Amino acid sequence: MKWFSSVRMLEQLKEAGERVTGQVIHFVPQLALAVLVLVLGAVAIRIMLAIVRRSLRTGKVDPTSGGLIVSSVRFGTWIVLVAGVLWILGLKTISAAVAGTTALVALALAQGAQGVTADVLAGIFLVGEPRFAVGRHVKAGAVEGTVEQITIRKSVIRAADGALHVVPNRVLDAAAFQIGPAGEKQQPA
Numbered sequence: 001m002k003w004f005s006s007v008r009m010l011e012q013l014k015e016a017g018e019r020v021t022g023q024v025i026h027f028v029p030q031l032a033l034a035v036l037v038l039v040l041g042a043v044a045i046r047i048m049l050a051i052v053r054r055s056l057r058t059g060k061v062d063p064t065s066g067g068l069i070v071s072s073v074r075f076g077t078w079i080v081l082v083a084g085v086l087w088i089l090g091l092k093t094i095s096a097a098v099a100g101t102t103a104l105v106a107l108a109l110a111q112g113a114q115g116v117t118a119d120v121l122a123g124i125f126l127v128g129e130p131r132f133a134v135g136r137h138v139k140a141g142a143v144e145g146t147v148e149q150i151t152i153r154k155s156v157i158r159a160a161d162g163a164l165h166v167v168p169n170r171v172l173d174a175a176a177f178q179i180g181p182a183g184e185k186q187q188p189a
Contacts, residue, residue, distance in 0.1 A: 034088045041081040049074060072109070076102070115170065119153040122173035126150060131179045132172075140177035143167055 052073050056066040079102045086095035126132050127150055136147050138157060145159040155172055157165045 030089055034085045037088060038081065038085050041077075041084070045074065045077045045081065048077060076106075115168070116153065118170040119168050122169035123150070123152040123154075125173055126155065126169055127152075132177075137180035138172075138177050139180075140167070140172050140175040 049070060052070055053066070056069060061069070079098060083095045083098045083102075086092075086098065132138065132147065132150070134147050134150060137145070138147055143157055143159070143165045145157040145163075145165065147155060148158050148164075149156040150169075152169075154166050154168055157167060159165060
């Protein structure tokens with residue numbers, strides 16, 4: 001009886017070994033492909049980030065904004081690469097969870113960027129407004145002074161007392177503002 005159970009145990013070990021060997025043989029090509037995709041993806045990400053950095057320098061984008069753009073591109077591309085590698089390895093559920101989480105993060109970032117988008121659009125409208133120009137005296141809400149600079153996101157207004165006000169363009173665009181001649185203080189009505 002002991003001999004029979006030993007033979008049965010050896011058969012079970014042999015079957016388990018064959019199953020493991022079969023799975024390893026099936027998994028090795030997937031692992032090799034995943035490593036290859038990871039290495040090539042890392043190289044592609046480096047090239048893409050170099051192109052983005054060069055484009056930002058050429059476009060003279062503010063370093064703070066440029067850093068945020070580069071970080072966002074790096075984060076997004078690595079997430080896509082990791083999700084792809086997990087998919088290759090047969091971990092499709094985890095890959096989908098990673099991609100879904102990334103989509104939620106992107107949605108949250110887009111929600112947070114609404115103010116920036118509003119500033120940019122208002123900046124375009126303000127730049128297109130010929131009466132709102134550098135050197136003009138303006139009063140918008142609690143801010144009054146001479147416009148020193150208009151950028152795509154903010155306007156810089158110097159008050160009579162020398163205080164410098166950096167105002168988001170969406171605030172100026174939403175406010176009723178008074179515009180006086182260049183270099184002249186607006187008289188209250």
